[in-house]
Amino acid sequence: MEDKNDFTLSCPIPISEYPQILLAHGGGGKLMHQLIEQMFMASFANPALMARHDSAVLKVQSKKIAFTTDSYVVKPLFFPGGDIGALAIYGTVNDLAMSGARPLYISCGFIIEEGLPTETLWRVAQSMKQAAENAGVTIVTGDTKVVDRGKGDGLFINTAGIGEIAHGLTIAPSAVRLGDVLIINGDIGRHGMAVMAAREGLEFESAIESDCAPLAGAVMNLLEAGIQIHCLRDLTRGGLASALVEIAEAGSIHINIEEAAISVREDVQGACEILGFDPLYVANEGRFIAIVPEAETARALDILRSDKDFMRGAIIGRVTGGRPGIVTMKSRIGATRIIDMLSGEQLPRIC
Amino acid sequence: MKYLDEYRDAETCRKVADSIAKITTRPWSIMEICGGQTHTIIKYGIDELLPKEITLIHGPGCPVCVTSVELIDKAIEIASRPEVIFCSFGDMLRVPGSSAGGGTEVARDLLSVKASGGDIRIVYSPMDALEIARKEPDKEIVFFAVGFETTAPANAMAVYQARKQGIPNFSILVSHVLVPPAIEAILSSPDVRIQGFLAAGHVCTVMGYWEYEPIAKKYGVPIVVTGFEPLDILQGIHMVVCQLEAGRAEVENQYARSVRREGNEPARKLISEVFRVVPRKWRGVGEIPRSGLGLTEAYKEHDAELRFGLAGMTVEEPSECISGLVLQGIKKPHECPAFGTRCTPERPLGATMVSSEGACAAYYRYRRL
Numbered sequence: 001m002e003d004k005n006d007f008t009l010s011c012p013i014p015i016s017e018y019p020q021i022l023l024a025h026g027g028g029g030k031l032m033h034q035l036i037e038q039m040f041m042a043s044f045a046n047p048a049l050m051a052r053h054d055s056a057v058l059k060v061q062s063k064k065i066a067f068t069t070d071s072y073v074v075k076p077l078f079f080p081g082g083d084i085g086a087l088a089i090y091g092t093v094n095d096l097a098m099s100g101a102r103p104l105y106i107s108c109g110f111i112i113e114e115g116l117p118t119e120t121l122w123r124v125a126q127s128m129k130q131a132a133e134n135a136g137v138t139i140v141t142g143d144t145k146v147v148d149r150g151k152g153d154g155l156f157i158n159t160a161g162i163g164e165i166a167h168g169l170t171i172a173p174s175a176v177r178l179g180d181v182l183i184i185n186g187d188i189g190r191h192g193m194a195v196m197a198a199r200e201g202l203e204f205e206s207a208i209e210s211d212c213a214p215l216a217g218a219v220m221n222l223l224e225a226g227i228q229i230h231c232l233r234d235l236t237r238g239g240l241a242s243a244l245v246e247i248a249e250a251g252s253i254h255i256n257i258e259e260a261a262i263s264v265r266e267d268v269q270g271a272c273e274i275l276g277f278d279p280l281y282v283a284n285e286g287r288f289i290a291i292v293p294e295a296e297t298a299r300a301l302d303i304l305r306s307d308k309d310f311m312r313g314a315i316i317g318r319v320t321g322g323r324p325g326i327v328t329m330k331s332r333i334g335a336t337r338i339i340d341m342l343s344g345e346q347l348p349r350i351c
Numbered sequence: 352m353k354y355l356d357e358y359r360d361a362e363t364c365r366k367v368a369d370s371i372a373k374i375t376t377r378p379w380s381i382m383e384i385c386g387g388q389t390h391t392i393i394k395y396g397i398d399e400l401l402p403k404e405i406t407l408i409h410g411p412g413c414p415v416c417v418t419s420v421e422l423i424d425k426a427i428e429i430a431s432r433p434e435v436i437f438c439s440f441g442d443m444l445r446v447p448g449s450s451a452g453g454g455t456e457v458a459r460d461l462l463s464v465k466a467s468g469g470d471i472r473i474v475y476s477p478m479d480a481l482e483i484a485r486k487e488p489d490k491e492i493v494f495f496a497v498g499f500e501t502t503a504p505a506n507a508m509a510v511y512q513a514r515k516q517g518i519p520n521f522s523i524l525v526s527h528v529l530v531p532p533a534i535e536a537i538l539s540s541p542d543v544r545i546q547g548f549l550a551a552g553h554v555c556t557v558m559g560y561w562e563y564e565p566i567a568k569k570y571g572v573p574i575v576v577t578g579f580e581p582l583d584i585l586q587g588i589h590m591v592v593c594q595l596e597a598g599r600a601e602v603e604n605q606y607a608r609s610v611r612r613e614g615n616e617p618a619r620k621l622i623s624e625v626f627r628v629v630p631r632k633w634r635g636v637g638e639i640p641r642s643g644l645g646l647t648e649a650y651k652e653h654d655a656e657l658r659f660g661l662a663g664m665t666v667e668e669p670s671e672c673i674s675g676l677v678l679q680g681i682k683k684p685h686e687c688p689a690f691g692t693r694c695t696p697e698r699p700l701g702a703t704m705v706s707s708e709g710a711c712a713a714y715y716r717y718r719r720l
Contacts, residue, residue: 200475260361266352273355275475276442333364333581335396337717343696344462347441348475 021116026146039118040142043125044132048105048140056140058105062164066101068092069160077120077154079198081190081209085127087285088157090214091236093135097216098232098288100171100223101163103135108159109143113152124155135214137161163216167223173251175230180319181297182255183290185218185310186211187263188240192282193271202274208267213286218307222290227300231291234284238341241280243289244327245341252324257317257339259332275348280339282346291319358580359395367585368400371592378404379595380544381588382537382680384530385551386413386709387579393713395581405588408544408680409713411533411636412551414498414526415442415706417678419632421666422526423448427459429493429524429659430469436487437461438480439495441473446705449666458699477509477523484513484521493655496523501553503527503644504618507625510646510653522655527644528631530554531562536639538570542681547591549577549584552606557622559614563602571600578606625650634668634702635675672701677710684714691715 024031041049048056072088089106096103108128112121132139169175190211197208215234222229231251233243240262248255264272264279272279286309292300297315304313322328327339357363383389389409392398398407411417427448430437439461447458465471470490474480477494484492496506506523513521530551537543550563555576563574573594577587587605594601604610622644631643646654656662671689676682684690684703694700696712703709 202475269352269355273352331395332359333361333395333397333400335399337394337396340716344445347444348473 019118021112021114021118021121021146023114023146023148026112026144032144036144039121039125040144043129044139044142046138046140048138049142056105056107058140058162060104060162060164062166064165066096066099066163066165067160068095069158070095071156071158073153073156074195075153076198077124079195079210080207081194082212082285083124083127084155084157085124086131086212088159089128089131089135089137090212090285092159092161093137094215094234094285094288096161096163097214097219098171098234099163099165100167100169100219100229100232101165102220103137103161103163103216105140105162106132106137106159107141107161108139108157110145111152111156111158112144112146113154114146114149116154121155124157131214135216169229171229171232173231173247173253176247176251176253176291176319177230177293178253178319178321179294180230180291181294181315182257182317182319183292183297183300183304184240184262184287184314184316185215185304186287186312187265187268188235188284188287189264189268189272189279189282191285192239193268193277195283196275197271202271204267204271206267208265208271211284211286213309215286215288218304218310219288221303221307222300225299225303227296227303228293229290230293232288234288236285237283239279239281239283240287240289241278241327241339242341244339247291248327249325253319254322254324255317255327256320256322256336257327257329259329261314261316263312263314277346277348281342289316355580358578358582360582364400364581364585367582367589371405371585371589372402374589374596375402375404375592376596378406379546379592380406380408380680381547381549381591382408382410382545383549383577383584384410384412384534385549385554385579386416386706387553388549388551388577388584389413389710389713391579391581391584393717397581397584400585401588405592409677409710410537410680411633411678412499412530413703413706413709414502414528415446416674416702416709417528417633417636418443418446418497418526418702419634419666420449420668421632421664422524423460424666425656425661425664426461426495426524427464428661428664429655430461430464430471431467432491432659435491435493436470436472436483437493437495438472438474438477438483440475440497442706443495443497444471444473446702447699449668477506478512481509481513481518481521484518485516488520490520491658492521494521494523495526497526499528499530499551499554500558500622501551501556503622503626504557504615507621510625510650511621513653514650519652522653522658523646524655525626525645527626528633529628529642529644531566532639532642533633534563534566534574536636536642537679538566538572540679542679545572545680547573547595548575549587549591550574552576552578552583552609555604555606555610555614557615557618559612559619560602560604560610561612567600567602573600574602576602576604576606576610578609633678635672635678637675674701674703674711677703684711687711
């Protein structure tokens with residue numbers, strides 16, 4: 001993927017005057033307009049945004065649209081492989097893609113803590129611009145608020161997205177059938193461990209990079225090839241395990257996966273071993289599972305792997321006749337156990 | 352991953368399991384002491400590979416689980432003070448204190464203290480807490496020194512350095528427990544049905560295994576120092592069963608890639624410089640004489656219990672939880688009437704349901720079929 005920080009523009013806000021965001025930048029006056037014009041308009045320029053209405057007026061071809069929203073509160077704002085800006089675009093784009101929608105338009109609301117370096121906001125905006133280009137979406141409307149110092153964590157971003165649905169499938173846990181096959185688009189656990197390592201200052205031999213990536217392209221390829229997708233789910237907070245449990249419960253189905261089929265990179269595995277984490281529960285930002293009919297598995301896998309970022313796509317399990325609402329996993333040594341959802345976040349273990 | 356994959360190899364594991372089946376002629380009950388081993392057994396389903404004659408009993412070796420309610424309450428009390436930065440390993444934060452009743456009342460834990468404004472920080476080493484103390488001289492930094500012999504050297508080092516470098520605002524709330532007295536307490540119980548032990552590899556990495564030799568002899572039980580990967584545990588079981596079938600009761604070392612008979616001598620020396628042996632209350636079990644570590648006279652300035660005047664505080668445990676019986680191997684988690692109903696990881700009655708290494712949590716998470 002392109003280096004999202006690979007830009008040569010420098011911040012056009014007169015940094016000598018305002019190296020940090022002031023409360024006044026959210027006050028509705030000249031400073032706010034300057035910030036919007038020079039920071040956001042300059043970065044995200046497109047006709048809908050430039051119309052400067054209270055709302056963006058958009059064209060949609062299809063009769064059905066998908067609509068979603070998500071808020072992003074990551075610490076630190078920049079981490080190996082990504083940053084809050086890229087996450088805010090890809091996260092929402094990916095949520096749209098999981099209903100089989102082609103993402104079109106994105107809104108973004110910034111909640112900025114007083115004192116945030118203007119340069120930081122500029123870097124985030126550039127990253128969002130790049131991510132939107134990568135994902136093929138347009139940022140069409142937005143909002144800026146500034147909160148008192150100490151009342152935010154530097155920067156929070158909310159994005160909402162609209163995508164159009166051209167297919168006639170039902171893509172949902174309820175559409176999953178006995179015998180269906182679960183396909184994943186790569187290794188797991190990278191994003192969570194990258195952020196964890198950056199946040200806690202843990203140093204490993206090589207920096208673990210987030211898997212942060214747009215997924216709509218891969219999903220569109222599957223749909224355009226006529227794959228009868230039954231269910232899609234991205235593996236964000238709670239990781240692969242929580243996503244599978246959600247599907248099994250919602251669809252009243254039994255899922256069995258194979259531990260040996262799930263790929264975890266060595267550096268991620270090592271970091272998990274040290275901290276006592278289970279990679280099954282670690283967040284991803286560029287991974288999803290597709291549940292497809294058995295007959296279409298080979299073709300779906302070929303299509304998925306044709307994307308150079310997802311060459312490690314693999315079959316990880318099946319929908320079987322076991323007790324509904326339960327996910328089981330065949331361990332590496334051949335025994336079977338339940339996969340449950342965690343009650344909270346994973347906490348590092350004592351020993 | 353090198354040094355891990357070899358010990359998780361399916362083929363080798365199956366071979367050892369087959370070999371155990373071949374040599375087993377009678378029923379045997381074996382206890383794994385350590386919560387880390389319990390976790391591996393349940394997570395990989397090792398017990399499913401064993402012949403039905405072998406019963407594994409899950410021991411009291413999770414430091415999170417056996418830390419007394421009293422100490423959790425003391426931690427909550429200290430962490431609630433405005434002048435304190437309370438540092439802890441992550442998994443202690445969800446352990447409920449004394450108000451656990453199973454009714455509508457939710458037990459207070461360190462996470463809820465944090466939500467109410469307490470400055471509680473997860474650290475990965477006590478030395479990180481010492482660093483915070485150095486950087487924040489106006490605050491009282493308290494580290495929750497929990498664990499078996501495994502974590503004792505690092506905790507001792509933090510206190511040793513605090514004294515040596517003159518960092519007066521650093522203290523530790525000591526909750527250290529020792530394995531050999533716990534094994535003796537279990538073996539002295541009239542209900543005992545444990546015939547062999549897997550001793551904890553990392554505890555023995557620090558302490559060695561000479562301490563276990565008199566126990567094996569006195570009670571006639573084989574004790575095998577065992578590692579934490581599936582193959583380690585299967586080999587440990589194999590070695591215990593070999594001894595049981597042959598009528599031997601010796602201490603053997605499966606975890607030879609890490610453990611020597613004398614242990615780590617500099618680490619042991621540091622422990623005895625900073626800590627002394629004291630009686631210790633175990634959650635669900637009660638007080639076991641000479642089963643814990645406390646700070647020696649020379650280091651008592653760094654004892655958080657003394658610093659915050661909490662030495663006299665005593666707390667009774669809730670009655671419904673049978674974690675004591677579970678920790679002694681007398682009951683299995685699912686034999687508790689509250690298991691999975693009034694007691695779940697979201698609303699635990701006792702600590703064995705809280706820690707990811709606790710036997711009840713492991714059963715709940717992996718075995719609720």
